[in-house]
Amino acid sequence: xxxxxxxxxxxxxxxxxxxxxxxxxxxxxxxxxxxxxxxxxxxxxxxxxxxxxxxxxxxxxxxxxxxxxxxxxxxxxxxxxxxxxxxxxxxxxxxxxxxxxxxxxxxxxxxxxxxxxxxxxxxxxxxxxxxxxxxxxxxxxxxxxxxxxxxxxxxxxxxxxxxxxxxxxxxxxxxxxxxxxxxxxxxxxxxxxxxxxxxxxxxxxxxxxxxxxxxxxxxxxxxxxxxxxxxxxxxxxxxxxxxxxxxxxxxxxxxxxxxxxxxxxxxxxxxxxxxxxxxxxxxxxxxxxxxxxxxxxxxxxxxxxxxxxxxxxxxxxxxxxxxxxx
Amino acid sequence: xxxxxxxxxxxxxxxxxxxxxxxxxxxxxxxxxxxxxxxxxxxxxxxxxxxxxxxxxxxxxxxxxxxxxxxxxxxxxxxxxxxxxxxxxxxxxxxxxxxxxxxxxxxxxxxxxxxxxxxxxxxxxxxxxxxxxxxxxxxxxxxxxxxxxxxxxxxxxxxxxxxxxxxxxxxxxxxxxxxxxxxxxxxxxxxxxxxxxxxxxxxxxxxxxxxxxxxxxxxxxxxxxxxxxxxxxxxxxxxxxxxxxxxxxxxxxxxxxxxxxxxxxxxxxxxxxxxxxxxxxxxxxxxxxxxxxxxxxxxxxxx
Numbered sequence: 001x002x003x004x005x006x007x008x009x010x011x012x013x014x015x016x017x018x019x020x021x022x023x024x025x026x027x028x029x030x031x032x033x034x035x036x037x038x039x040x041x042x043x044x045x046x047x048x049x050x051x052x053x054x055x056x057x058x059x060x061x062x063x064x065x066x067x068x069x070x071x072x073x074x075x076x077x078x079x080x081x082x083x084x085x086x087x088x089x090x091x092x093x094x095x096x097x098x099x100x101x102x103x104x105x106x107x108x109x110x111x112x113x114x115x116x117x118x119x120x121x122x123x124x125x126x127x128x129x130x131x132x133x134x135x136x137x138x139x140x141x142x143x144x145x146x147x148x149x150x151x152x153x154x155x156x157x158x159x160x161x162x163x164x165x166x167x168x169x170x171x172x173x174x175x176x177x178x179x180x181x182x183x184x185x186x187x188x189x190x191x192x193x194x195x196x197x198x199x200x201x202x203x204x205x206x207x208x209x210x211x212x213x214x215x216x217x218x219x220x221x222x223x224x225x226x227x228x229x230x231x232x233x234x235x236x237x238x239x240x241x242x243x244x245x246x247x248x249x250x251x252x253x254x255x256x257x258x259x260x261x262x263x264x265x266x267x268x269x270x271x272x273x274x275x276x277x278x279x280x281x282x283x284x285x286x287x288x289x290x291x292x293x294x295x296x297x298x299x300x301x302x303x304x305x306x307x308x309x310x311x312x313x314x315x316x317x318x319x320x321x322x323x324x325x326x
Numbered sequence: 327x328x329x330x331x332x333x334x335x336x337x338x339x340x341x342x343x344x345x346x347x348x349x350x351x352x353x354x355x356x357x358x359x360x361x362x363x364x365x366x367x368x369x370x371x372x373x374x375x376x377x378x379x380x381x382x383x384x385x386x387x388x389x390x391x392x393x394x395x396x397x398x399x400x401x402x403x404x405x406x407x408x409x410x411x412x413x414x415x416x417x418x419x420x421x422x423x424x425x426x427x428x429x430x431x432x433x434x435x436x437x438x439x440x441x442x443x444x445x446x447x448x449x450x451x452x453x454x455x456x457x458x459x460x461x462x463x464x465x466x467x468x469x470x471x472x473x474x475x476x477x478x479x480x481x482x483x484x485x486x487x488x489x490x491x492x493x494x495x496x497x498x499x500x501x502x503x504x505x506x507x508x509x510x511x512x513x514x515x516x517x518x519x520x521x522x523x524x525x526x527x528x529x530x531x532x533x534x535x536x537x538x539x540x541x542x543x544x545x546x547x548x549x550x551x552x553x554x555x556x557x558x559x560x561x562x563x564x565x566x567x568x569x570x571x572x573x574x575x576x577x578x579x580x581x582x583x584x585x586x587x588x589x590x591x592x593x594x595x596x597x598x599x600x601x602x603x604x605x606x607x608x609x610x611x612x613x614x615x616x617x618x619x620x621x622x623x624x625x626x627x628x629x
Binding site: 221222223224225250251252255256257258259260261263264266277283284287 | 339340341350351352354355358359360478481482486488489600603604605606607
C-alpha cells in the first residue's frame, strides 16, 4: 500500500538520486535535482488509479481556471476569512482542515488544524486528502499552491478587495458547495444590513449643508505605526460607514506611516484594531481632535482584519462609532 | 560636516515645514518627532562606529564589527526579553541590552581564549557561532510568542529609528559621548597593541585591562544603540575603514573621527529612509546595508 502510493514512489526515486549525487558532493544541487525530478514526475499521471471524480471548470478571483469536483466533500481553508465564509454558506461540515487562526464560528475548534496561514504544514494537508484548498492571496504564497496543484488538489484563490467582493465570494462559495440557496439568503441579509447603515448615514448627513465626513485614522499597531492604505478593503469600509480614511491615498494595503505625516493628519476619530501591541493611540495624536474629544474606539481585530461575512459587523460598529458624539 | 548633515536631515522630511513661520502642528513635527530622531540617529551612528573602530584595533582584524562578534545580537536578545517581560519599565530595555551585549562579548571572548593566548581567527569564528546561535533564539521567540505582540519587534530588528524619543536620545547621547572619550583614552595602548600584543606588553601596556575596557565600552555603546534603534548594520564596519583610508591608522584620530563620521553616515542614511517612499518609511538598517555592503566589497577588493 505504502509503495503503491504516490508519496512512496517519490521517496524511492528521491533516494536513488540522492545516492547518485552524493558522488558529486553538492548537497544543495542534490536537493534541487530531486525536487526537479519530483516535480517532473508529478506532472505525469501515476499508475495508481485515483478514484474518478467528476469535475467542473470554475474561475477563481485571480482569473485562474480551476477544476473542482462537482460535489465537494472535503475542503481545507487556509484563511480565517474563508473559514467564516464557508460556514456562512452552510458548508462548514465539509471542512476537514483549517488554520490555527480560524477561531470562528465555535465549530472550528473541532476541525483539524494544518498550521498557521503563513506556514501551513503541507504533509498534514496532503494526509487529510482534501479535494479543494481555499487560500487568500492576502497572505499566501504561490510556490505553495503549485505544490498542491501537483498533488492533484484544486487550489481556489479568493482575493476580495471590497465589501462587494466579499459578498461576491459568498455567492461563489454557495455555487462551489452547491448551497446557493443558503448563500443567497446570507447575501441578501448582509446587503440589507449594509443598506441600513447606508440609509442611516444618509440621514446623518442631513440637513444640508452636510457636515464633512469625520476624518478617520485606523491604527493597526502603535510602535511602529502601521495603518491602512489605498489597497486595503478597510479604506472602502470606512467610507461606507460614513467616514473618510485620512490615509486613503497612501500606497499599499498596510503601510508603516511616517510619524510626521501622521501628526499632520489630525484625525477626528481614531479606530484601534484591538490587540496587545495597540492599546492606545500613538503619541503623535495627542493634539488631534480625536484624542482631545475622546473619540478613540477599539474594534475587535478579528472582525476588521478578515474580509469575510463579519465585515458587515465591522461596518456596523464603525458606523456606530462615527455617529456617536463621544 | 556633522553640523551640515544635521541641518540637512532636520530640514528634509515627509512633511514640508515653513521654518520661519511654524504653525503649532509644524512645531510639534519638528521638535517632537524629527529632531529627536535625527539626534538619536547621530548618537547611534557615533556609538556603533567608535565601537567598531576600537574592536578592529583591539583584535587586529579589519572584519571585527559589533555584528560579527555577536555583540549586537546579544543586545537584541536582551532588548527582546525586556520587551516581553518588563515592557513597562523604561530602563529595562537599555539595561537588558547592555547585559546581553556584555554576555555575548564575554562568551565570545571565553570561547576564543586558549592557553596560547588570544587567537584572532578563533575569536571571529566564535563570534559567528554566537551570532547565529543568538539569531536562532530570537527566531524561536518570535515564532513562539504571539505574532501581534512581536510584529513591532521584527521591524525593529532591521534597525528602525522611528521610535525615537527625547529620553531615549539623552541616554544614547550620554553613552556615546562617554564611550568615545573612554575609547579615545585607550587609543595609545591600542596603537601599540596593533603592532602585536607581546610588543605592547614590552612597552608596559596592560593588555588584559585594555581589552576589558574596550570590550566593556563597546558593549555599552552597542547595547544602548540597539535598545534605542535595533540593529543598524555595517556602520561599525564601513565608517572606520573610510576614516582609516583618509587619516591613516592612528587610533587617537581614528576613534573620535569614526564617531563623527558614523553620526553623519547614519543621519544621512535615515534621511533617505524617511523620505524616499514618503509618507511610508523604510527601516534605516536597510539603507545602511544597501550602501555599506557594496562599499565594503569594493574596499575589500582594493586592499
